[in-house]
Amino acid sequence: MLEKLPGMLGHALRHQRAGLDQTVFHHTPLRSGLGAIEVGSLAFADHAPIPARYTADGEGLSPPLHWRNVPDNATSVLLIVEDADAPTPHPLVHGIVVDLPPDQTALAEGALDATDDDGTQAHAGRHSFLGSGWLPPDPPPGHGLHRYVFQVFALGPGEPFSSTPGRDEVLAALQARALAAGCLIGTYERPDGSEKVEAPAAATAPSGSVPLAPQ
Template structure:
């Protein structure tokens, strides 16, 4: 696991409050739309930004990774929604290079979706596209700072 380096880097979403419910339009049932994410205070020396959206509450050994985006230019200040930001999609837990919105099993309660933003001191390999394990291995020792915003969702 990467070292936890929290600093001035922040990530927020105008779509939901930190620890608030993610609107249905960003869920699997709502079309798997990527919510707008904004960030500030990217640290000096950042060569690349990466994002991982992970649900640790999923009933799987390592949770469920809903989205990975790598190759994000550090001069960008957001992604998703109506923002046009270039990125390279990583591989989600279903084996697809796409965003998968929240879709916890019925009766499984509220799940937490961690939108992790990593500021890296290097560029990482994008071919093949990384899954969660490959991303965590690649960024280990290269995180200048990280930030996260958490949203919740349930079918109940």
């Protein structure tokens, strides 16, 4: 969707960004005793680029994630992914999953794309475009580097979530129930005038050479 915006618009909005301080992670009360969850991915390192496979320029799958150090007294785990550099007052939500079992320590590639019907997805919430599941990174061309914050929270007991909880409901639950938190940041940038990333055709490569992978 946003890949079709002109690069000049991205440049015009380059300094308009929500900011890391507006993410859910920074609005969760860091009460005494709040633990630290370690979050990682087999697809990218912390503060490193997210492969195009997991963005709107590729297959748009949700990336694999893993975490550890969930407290023993947690009753569930929650994930929310936000774009801290969206040109909006608040970060754009790219995915919400609630009610993960406290002993679950990972989400496989594409887990946020599955549906409840096949039994592979936990309770999915609502992203900023009002759908559920994974909203792939899709920054405006020319807007610069975007930081996508994968935030994992351990929750204590409390009121059940609605059928498709949004950001405000997640914030309210975290205010009351958060026991531990952790985050992983992946980056993605679309240069001026870019649209879909296309890999070079193997047939056009010189004999004996290896086609370059898209950057």
